[in-house]
Amino acid sequence: MSSMRGERMLGRAALPAASVPKTRRSRLRDVYRDRYLYVFLLPALAYFIVFKYVTLFGETIAFKNYRLLDGIWGSEWVGLKHFRTLFNSEDFWHVLGNTLLLNVYHLAFAFPAPIVLALLLNEVRAEWFKRAVQNLLYLPFFISWVVLGGMIVSLLSPSTGVVNALLGLFGVEPIYFMTSSVWWPVVFIVSTIWQSAGWGTIIYMAAMAAIDPGLYEAAKMDGAGRLRQVWHITLPGIRGTIAVLLVLQMGKMMDVGFEHVYNLQNAAVFSVSDVISTYVYRIGLQNAQYSLATAVGLFQGVIGLILVLIVNKTVKKLGEGGLW
Amino acid sequence: MVNRLGRTSLYVFLAVCGFMTVFPILNILAVSFSSSRAIISGEVSLWPVEFNAQAYVQLIRDGQLLAALKNTVIITAAGTALHMLATTPAAYTLSKKRLRGRAFFTFVVLFSMLFGTGLIPLFLLMKQLQLLDSYWAIWLPGLVSAYNLFVMKSFFEGMPAELEESATIDGATDLSIFFRLTLPLSKPILAAISLFYAVALWNTYSNALYFITDSRLLPVTVKLYQMLQMPIDSLLSGAEGASYIQPEGLKAAAIILTVAPILLVYPFLQKHFVKGVLLGSVKG
Structure with a gap:
């Protein structure tokens, strides 16, 4: 027993020395030495292989006529047939348009929200006040969209909702927020901000905390007011963080969170709220058009990946870190 | 100014x-x-x-929502344990620089972050494995979050190497180092990551919607969705119906029952979540 232990330690100590020839035997000995570590890795590795890579292989049914009986292997190849069907269908362009539009709204309104909030919170000197506000702002992030959606519908109800009751005090006729195709996107974006802007401040506040306080001191000496300090020190200090989050957000341009849309959606606003994720669910799982739905998903994934690569490159050219 | x-x-x-x-x-x-x-x-x-409190009395008497809540408790408790059992040891292994194949295994995980899993391939896989209409269909698609795995891995990497060296000299094996040394010293990260998983499981929705049709198995989120969508007179299963209570009140009570557990532990959750996010963002 003790000699075995001695050997193990020797093996470990000898590892960094580059002069030791890496024979197959020594490699096997390393693997044997670390056998428990490999066992530790096994469940996670199996998960990634089966649920990430095998399912990636499953994407091939976008180029096949998938039939349950034939399975993924056995189904017949049809090339780009499903993509042709898609590009010729009005529904697809409609859904794609909605997805992009909601994401453009997101970039314009929801993306800057946590930055603005973080800048404001950063100016607060009273710690207790800052912490209290943060505690309130983070809360919706922990709640599921079913619950948030239920609250929104109740709040905005034309008959019993408090918002319309309030508007009524000013003589405004009840507004049908959830069923109006003009108001629905507004509700969607405001609810995004409600759910995630507070939580999003954490990462910006951490970046702000890392800024050298000496910079502010120097700026104060030079007579710069708070606003000028924010503009010349705080904002440049978090530019890298903004760039990284922007790249990540661009990768989601083709994607609108399923749970968020699905829980706010209703038949009256289908024309503005039907997005790729709800479309895939409908034609794929509800209508069992497996191959067509997979083609939509694949198209979405590939465009998303290309977008990330392009934006990452652009951000790097502008002198920021980017993702890799 | x-x-x-x-x-x-x-x-x-x-x-x-x-x-x-x-x-x-x-x-x-x-x-x-x-x-x-x-x-x-x-x-x-x-x-x-x-x-x-009429609305609550009716919901409790009806029992459907409570049964779904019980399902969610099971999904959350067992699921968190499963996720942690798969994530923690793997993160420990990947944190060992001496491990042969480490770069390859890390790449397998990292590369998977570049693309999402398609809904239909996932559905067909679940069908093939005969896991539809079981809680495995909720747990397995997200068994290990690559993000959580890397946060934990970098935490393990940050632990002082001398501790482990001296334990090795004292004759400790990999297993005893992991259980007696690493885990007790990793409580903050274990708490943060378990809570990430637990909150996600409590709020689990789409996987249940996609993969579970048996209404006895549904988690509370999907049950709540059904109640929110239902026409007024069929909100409750019992014969007493909803005749004398405004369904808005009933829906509100159902929403509160669903979210109450999260609200009750929120201060605790929030503290650990923030810590976890900050731990994760340090190494990016």
């Missing part, structure tokens, strides 16, 4: 933001305890009007 006025308006603005964030929750709570008459006439805002 920023004078007293500026400072005051900053504080007021932030206080208003904070209040507006929690107002919908307070409002739904007030509605759930108000009388039908008050709800219909739109009088309820912050406080219950004509206080009563």
Whole structure:
């Protein structure tokens, strides 16, 4: 027993020395030495292989006529047939348009929200006040969209909702927020901000905390007011963080969170709220058009990946870190 | 530039933001305890009007939502354990620089982050494995979050190497180092990551919607969705129906019952979540 232990330690100590020839035997000995570590890795590795890579292989049914009986292997190849069907269908362009539009709204309104909030919170000197506000702002992030959606519908109800009751005090006729195709996107974006802007401040506040306080001191000496300090020190200090989050957000341009849309959606606003994720669910799982739905998903994934690569490159050219 | 006025308006603005964030929750709570008459006439805002707990009594008597809540408790408890059992040891292994194949295994995980899993291939896989209509269909698609795995791995990497070296010299094996040394020293990260998983499981929705059709197995989120969508007279299964209670109140009570556990442990959750996010963002 003790000699075995001695050997193990020797093996470990000898590892960094580059002069030791890496024979197959020594490699096997390393693997044997670390056998428990490999066992530790096994469940996670199996998960990634089966649920990430095998399912990636499953994407091939976008180029096949998938039939349950034939399975993924056995189904017949049809090339780009499903993509042709898609590009010729009005529904697809409609859904794609909605997805992009909601994401453009997101970039314009929801993306800057946590930055603005973080800048404001950063100016607060009273710690207790800052912490209290943060505690309130983070809360919706922990709640599921079913619950948030239920609250929104109740709040905005034309008959019993408090918002319309309030508007009524000013003589405004009840507004049908959830069923109006003009108001629905507004509700969607405001609810995004409600759910995630507070939580999003954490990462910006951490970046702000890392800024050298000496910079502010120097700026104060030079007579710069708070606003000028924010503009010349705080904002440049978090530019890298903004760039990284922007790249990540661009990768989601083709994607609108399923749970968020699905829980706010209703038949009256289908024309503005039907997005790729709800479309895939409908034609794929509800209508069992497996191959067509997979083609939509694949198209979405590939465009998303290309977008990330392009934006990452652009951000790097502008002198920021980017993702890799 | 920023004078007293500026400072005051900053504080007021932030206080208003904070209040507006929690107002919908307070409002739904007030509605759930108000009388039908008050709800219909739109009088309820912050406080219950004509206080009563009828809606809760009916929901509890009906039992459907409670049964779904019980399902969610099982899904969350067992699921968190499963996720942690798969994530923690793997993160430990990948943190060992001496491990042969480490770069390859890390790449396998990292590369998977570049693309999402398609819904249909995932569905067909689940069907093939005969896991539809079981909780495995909720747990397995997200068994290991690559993000959580890397956060934990970098935490393990940050632990002082001398500790482990001296333990090795004292004759400790990999297994005893992991269980006796690494795990006890990793409580903050274990707490943060378990809570990431637990909250996600409590709120689990789409996987259940996609993969579970047996209504006895549904988690509370999907059950709640069905109740929110249902026409007024079929909200409750029992014969007593919803005739004498305004369904808005019933829906509000169902919402509150679903979210109450999260709200009750929120201060605790929040503290660990923030810590976890900061641990994760250090190494990016």
